[in-house]
Amino acid sequence: MSDLNIAVIGAGAIGLTTALEVQKEFRNARVTVLAEKFNTDTTSFVAAGLFRPGTSFCGPTETITRKWINDSYHHWNDLNVTAEASLAGVTELSGYMFSKISPDIVRNSYLEGLLPIYRAATEEELSLCNGGWKYGSFFSTLLIECGLYLPWAANKFLGGNGTIETKKLSSLSELAGKYDAVINCTGLGAKYLCNDFKLVPIRGQVLKVHAPWCKTFFYAEFDTYIIPGFNSVTLGGCRQYDSFNLDICKYDYLSIQERCESLLPSIKSSPLIGQRVGLRPHRDPVRVEKEIVATPTDKLKVVHNYGHGGYGVTTAPGTSKHAVELLREILIGNSKM
Ligand SMILES: Cc1cc2nc3c(=O)[nH]c(=O)nc-3n(C[C@H](O)[C@H](O)[C@H](O)COP(=O)(O)OP(=O)(O)OC[C@H]3O[C@@H](n4cnc5c(N)ncnc54)[C@H](O)[C@@H]3O)c2cc1C
Ligand SMILES: *[C@@H]1O[C@H](CO)[C@@H](O)[C@H](O)[C@H]1NC(C)=O
Ligand SMILES: *[C@@H]1O[C@H](CO)[C@@H](O)[C@H](O)[C@H]1NC(C)=O
Ligand SMILES: *[C@@H]1O[C@H](CO)[C@@H](O)[C@H](O)[C@H]1NC(C)=O
Numbered sequence: 001m002s003d004l005n006i007a008v009i010g011a012g013a014i015g016l017t018t019a020l021e022v023q024k025e026f027r028n029a030r031v032t033v034l035a036e037k038f039n040t041d042t043t044s045f046v047a048a049g050l051f052r053p054g055t056s057f058c059g060p061t062e063t064i065t066r067k068w069i070n071d072s073y074h075h076w077n078d079l080n081v082t083a084e085a086s087l088a089g090v091t092e093l094s095g096y097m098f099s100k101i102s103p104d105i106v107r108n109s110y111l112e113g114l115l116p117i118y119r120a121a122t123e124e125e126l127s128l129c130n131g132g133w134k135y136g137s138f139f140s141t142l143l144i145e146c147g148l149y150l151p152w153a154a155n156k157f158l159g160g161n162g163t164i165e166t167k168k169l170s171s172l173s174e175l176a177g178k179y180d181a182v183i184n185c186t187g188l189g190a191k192y193l194c195n196d197f198k199l200v201p202i203r204g205q206v207l208k209v210h211a212p213w214c215k216t217f218f219y220a221e222f223d224t225y226i227i228p229g230f231n232s233v234t235l236g237g238c239r240q241y242d243s244f245n246l247d248i249c250k251y252d253y254l255s256i257q258e259r260c261e262s263l264l265p266s267i268k269s270s271p272l273i274g275q276r277v278g279l280r281p282h283r284d285p286v287r288v289e290k291e292i293v294a295t296p297t298d299k300l301k302v303v304h305n306y307g308h309g310g311y312g313v314t315t316a317p318g319t320s321k322h323a324v325e326l327l328r329e330i331l332i333g334n335s336k337m
Contacts, residue, residue, distance in 0.1 A: 003030075004026060004028070004029035004030065004180050004331070004334070005029070005030045005032075005178070005179050005180050006022055006026065006029050006030070006031050006032070006179060006180060006181055006182070006183070006327070007031075007032045007033075007034055007175060007178070007179045007181075007182045007183070008022065008031065008032070008033045008034070008182075008183045008185055009033075009034050009035065009169060009182060009183065009184050009185060009186050010033075010035050010184070010185035010186045010187060010189065010306075011033055011035035011037070011038045011039075011042065011150070011154070011164070012035075012042040012043060012044035012150075012185065012187055012312070013042075013044040013047070013144075013146055013149065013150070013312050013313045013316045014044075014185040014187065014305055014306065014308060014312055014316050014319065014320065015033060015035060015183075015185035015186075016033065016150060016153035016154060016157065017153065017316040017317055017320045018183050018185050018305055018316075018320040018323055018324065019031055019033050019153075019157050019162060020153060020156060020157055020160075020320075021317075021320045021321055021323075021324045022183070022324055022327065023157065023160045023161075023162060025324050025327075025328070026327075030161075030163070031157075031160075031161075031162045031163070032162070032163040032164070032165060032179075033154075033157065033162065033163070033164045033165070034165050034167045034169065035164075035165075035166065035167070036166070036167065036168035036169075036189070038150070038154070038166070039147075039150045039151060039154075040147075042146075042150070042187075043187055043188065043278040043279060043280065043281065043312075044146045044150060044312065044313060045146050045147060045150065045276070045278075046204065046206065046276045046277065046278030047146055047278070047312070047313045048143070048206065048225070048227040048229065048234040048236065049089070049143050049144040049145050049146055049149075049227075049229065049313045050093065050141065050143055050217060050219075050227050050314075051072075051073065051076060051141045051142040051143065051144065051313075051314050052108070052111065052141060052219075052311070052314060053069050053108075053110050053111075053311045053314050053315060054108075054309075054310060054311060055108055055109070055110070057069075057110070057286075057309065057310075057311045057315070058284060058285045058286070059285050059286050059288065059319075060285050060288075064322070065110075065285075066110065067318065067322075068288075068315050068318030068319050068322060069110050069114065069314075069315060069318060070114060070318070071317060071318035071321050071322075072314060072315050072316065072317040072318035072319075073114055073115075073142075075317030075318070075321075076090055076142050076144060076317065077142065080092065080142060084152070086148075086230070087148065087152050088144075088148060088149050088152040088153070089143075089144055089145035089146065089147065089148025089149040089152065089230060090142060090143070090144050090145075090149070091142065091143050091145075091230070092140065092141075092142060092143075093140075093141060093142060093143040093216075093217055093227075093228065094117070094138065094139065094140040094141070094216060094217070095138070095139070095141075095216045095217030095218055095219065095227075096121055096125065096128065096129070096136055096137065096138055096216070096217070096218050096219065097136060097137050097139075097219040097220075098121070098126070098129060098131065098133035098135070098136045098218070098219070098220045098221070099133065099134065099135045099136070099220075099221050100131070100132065100133060100134050100135070100221060101134075101135075101221065102135065103135040105135065105221065106120075106121075106135050106136055106137040107137065108137075111139060111141070115139050115140055115141055116140050117138065117139055117140040118137065118138075118139040118140075119137065119138055119139070120136065120137055120138075121135075121136030121137055121138050125138060128218075129218055129220070129263050129264055130262055130263060130264070130265065131220060131262070131263060133220070143227070143228075143229060144313050144314075145229045145230050145231075146313060147229075147230075147231065148230060149313075171295075172293055172295055172300060172302070173295035173296055173297065173298075173300075175300060176295040176296075176297050176298035176299075176300050177297060177298045179300075180301065180331060180334055181300075181301040181302070181303065181327055181330060181331055182300060182301070182302050182303075183302075183303045183304075183305055183323055183324075183327060184302055184303065184304045184305065184306060185305045185306060185323075186306055187281040187306055187307075187308075187312070188201055188279050188281040189306075196283070196287075196307075198283050198284065198287075198307070199281060199282065199283045199306070199307055200241065200242050200282045200283070201242065201243060201244055201279035201280065201281065201282070202239050202240065202241055202242075202243075202279070202280040202282045202309060202310065203238070203239070203240040203243035203244075203245060203277065203278075203279055203280075204236065204237050204238055204239060204240075204277070204278050204279075204280060204310070205236070205237065205238055205248065205249060205252040205253070205256065205275065205276070205277045206234050206235060206236040206237050206256070206275065206276050207234070207235040207236075207253065207256055207257065207260075207272060207274075207275050208232040208233070208234060208235075208272070208273040208274045208275070208276065209232060209233050209235060209267065209270040209271060209272055209273060210232060210233075210270055210271045210273055211228070211233045211267050211270040214226065214228045214233045214264075214266075214267065215228055216228070218263060218264060220259075220263050222259070223236060223237045223238055223239050224236070224237070224256075224259040224260060224263055225237055225260075226260055226263065226264055226267065232273050232274075233267070233270070235256055235257070235260040235267070236256060236260075237256060238252050238255070238256070239280075239310070241282075243279075244279065245277070246277050246279065247277065248275045248277055249277075253275060280309050280310045280312075281306060281307055281308060281309060281312070282307065282309035282310070283306070283307025283308075283309065285307075286306075286307045286308050286309070286315075286319065287304045287305070287306055287307045288303075288304065288305050288319050288322045288323050288326065289303070289304045289326070290302070290303045290304075290326040290327075290329060290330040291303075291304065292330070301330045301331065302330075303323050303324075303326045303327050303330060304323075305319055305320065305322075305323040
């Protein structure tokens, strides 16, 4: 397999996690990450990075979805008990979800049974936050901060002899003949590259504030959340379906500030560090598939790994593992294997 030449397109959480998985599984292959944008310019950088697949998150079947989530959790949890954890931006984080509407909103069948603690909140805990919450759950999960994880993963990849190139692809045919296979981790970029109309942006805006005393996350109804990270606390948020607007919106800012301050008055007057907007690459289901694409000059072996919506940091390891299994399948018959 020594001459295998594999390209991974995209350098967000999905692309870099996939690139590391390819290196791990194909030790002698030459692996190249090609991407237009890196680190602070990706959607991944905007994420708070809470390990929490939403109940609507879905792969092609429930069994596959659950396997992705289980593999992902174990991957992050294994990293969390190494000396690298804080360099990679991984840590444990506990907190609450609250609802006034229904007990179902605070339950999550993907997480119950997977996380070490997932239980109903007590009466006392329900009044920790303002809002007259009727239902709540407490759970102990992980946080993966991409501001740390993306540079850590890129360095690890380079240390394993990977190559990183800055390049915007306008067509797949640019790659034909150059690689034995390509893994497509372009997030929302796939919409343009491939006219995949199932991909929809779900716009989110967040505030980053300085509140180092805040050590617990709070997640309330209507996309209001307070999530402490390594260097700041993320306040959110919103989910605007089919919006491509990457500009900061002052009405969103005011709404997030008001909702978060009313949830947790003690964060009032926490200094604002910055604001960020990202477009979650939503697709139902997330696309982890192999495909042989005919280009004008050649046939290119492609594995897709995109469309993780609001849960791409959470599910990057499991979907990447699956994508690399498909890579192995699509390469069978390759004379170099
Ligand atoms: C406000 C907000 C909060 C979030 N919070 C969480 C959270 O708490 N937990 C969680 O799990 N998820 C969260 N998410 C979701 C998460 O950010 C995404 O699911 C994840 O970032 C998707 O990763 P990705 O690698 O597919 O995409 P991206 O990070 O967008 O990376 C795509 C890469 O592909 C490259 N690319 C695209 N097109 C081309 C092209 N034509 N040529 C070359 N390169 C190309 C880009 O340059 C980039 O490098 C949040 C998202 C937002 C917006
Ligand atoms: C979850 O994943 C771990 C490690 O990847 C594995 O050992 C375990 O059997 C899996 N559990 C289930 C229920 O699939
Ligand atoms: C990287 O390449 C160098 C030179 O070819 C080699 O000595 C080294 O073992 C390689 N490292 C890894 C992690 O593959
Ligand atoms: C990504 O996937 C789409 C959908 O099939 C495809 O059209 C596009 O060319 C792919 N891009 C790359 C770089 O593989």
